[in-house]
Amino acid sequence: MNDIWLLILYIVVGLAVIGSLLAVFIKTSRSRGNYSGPRDANDPAPGAAPGADAGGAVDLAERPVVLDVPDEGLVVLPGGDAPVLEQPEPAAGRLQRLRARLSKSNNALGKGLLALLASDKIDEAVWEEIEETLLLADIGTEPSLELVEILRERVKIMGSRKPDEVRAMLREELVKLVDPGMDRSLAVSRQGELPAIVLVVGVNGVGKTTTVGKLARVLVAEDKDVLLGAADTFRAAAAEQLATWGARVGVPTIKSDVDGADPASVAFEAVKTGIEQEVDVVMVDTAGRLQNKVGLMDELGKVKRVIEKLAAVGEVLLVLDATTGQNGLNQAKVFAEVVDITGIVLTKLDGTAKGGIVVAIQKSLGVPVKLVGLGEGADDLAPFDVEQFVDAILN
Structure with a gap:
């Protein structure tokens, strides 16, 4: 009889230990995002940012210290301090900094035109090649024809075709074509009491x-x-x-x-x-x-x-x-x-x-x-x- 009660005691203790281990396993799995069992109604959805509701939407007005963002753009400071926001570069001077990339992508257009205009003899075949170069650069038919006519006149008047002179002439005409007179400012100032x-x-x-x-x-x-x-x-x-x-x-x-x-x-x-x-x-x-x-x-x-x-x-x-x-x-x-x-x-x-x-x-x-x-x-x-x-x- 005593042996039976002792066996029952062992079974109860064993079940208690197994239950404890299972609870620890579930808690650990949930913290790692691997648990797929039922969640409490207040738990965030798997993969959601801390502070998110069950649908995974973050209230940005009450943004938590740690954000689950793919770019890791925010740096969380030790001790739970607020995250450090990125400081964007000033807009002024960006295009100048990036001119190297732009010049590479458009280099064929610039070099092609300069080489053609500086050649010893500019006959009708050369002018057709200049026109084709402009069309391949997506400038469009009408602007290309317009520019070719202007260049024809200027080359005829200019007489010589030294590289520096040709470049200065081409630059001047391209600037006119792109139109520096257009207003390129952004309307981003408050209008009275409205944004x-x-x-x-x-x-x-x-x-x-x-x-x-x-x-x-x-x-x-x-x-x-x-x-x-x-x-x-x-x-x-x-x-x-x-x-x-x-x-x-x-x-x-x-x-x-x-x-x-x-x-x-x-x-x-x-x-x-x-x-x-x-x-x-x-x-x-x-x-x-x-x-x-x-x-x-x-x-x-x-x-x-x-x-x-x-x-x-x-x-x-x-x-x-x-x-x-x-x-x-x-x-x-x-x-x-x-x-x-x-x-x-x-x-x-x-x-x-x-x-x-x-x-x-x-x-x-x-x-x-x-x-x-x-x-x-x-x-x-x-x-x-x-x-x-x-x-x-x-x-």
Whole structure:
């Protein structure tokens, strides 16, 4: 009889030990994100940032010390101090710093034109080659023909074709073609009691959300108080991507936690919050859309109209991929009809881009290129400067 009670005692103790070990295992697994069993209602979703709710949405107004951001842009100090925000580079001088990349991508255009114009004999075949060089650089048919005619006259008058003289002449004409008289300033100053509103639009895949994040850095470097609105509600990662860009420089993001939410509602809420918080600039990122999809383009017009119930949209920036050439021009025309484009942002102007699209777009729309993206770095977005751009082409 005693043996039976002793056996029961061993079984009870054994079960207790196994239960304790199992509890430790579950706790450890949950801390590592490997546990897939039931969670308490107050637990964050797997992979969510600390301080997130069960849906994984972070309240940026009450941002926790540690943020789960892929770029690790925030450095957490020992002892639980607040994270150190990144300090963006000043916008002034960025294009000059990045001229080396720009000159590489456009070198064929500049060198080709200089070599042709400085040749001992410029006959009709040479002029045709010059025209072809300009067309291959995506400058466009009309501007290319115009420039060739001007160069013909000037070469005839100039007589000699010394390299320095040819370069000076070509530089002067290219600067005129790119048009230094266009207003390339950004409308990012408060309008009375209202913030400046910047709406950013474009097709899929041009780097629109990244451009908004980089432009936020430009504005922060100019001591602007910025708020972001994540009105791209169709791409699941867009809002989190934008919030990450903003968090790195202390800029909050208004976003919806519901997939497919009404973009106009998010934009409205962002502007409303910006007015209440008296920020300098509210930037609204919109979903990428194909220019031939009428419904999507109508929706974009709706976003702008809803925003203007609260404040005027002072800047509508169209983001274009410089590598798309003349297709980018077609995109620009359609977007301009829907939302009155005020400026162009050219991304991917490094690499294989030819740069002549700057001329083609401006000639076609009468809208200036205001910003250019020249690389993958966080501060590789620069204000467009005509003379530095031409100097980069001519190396």
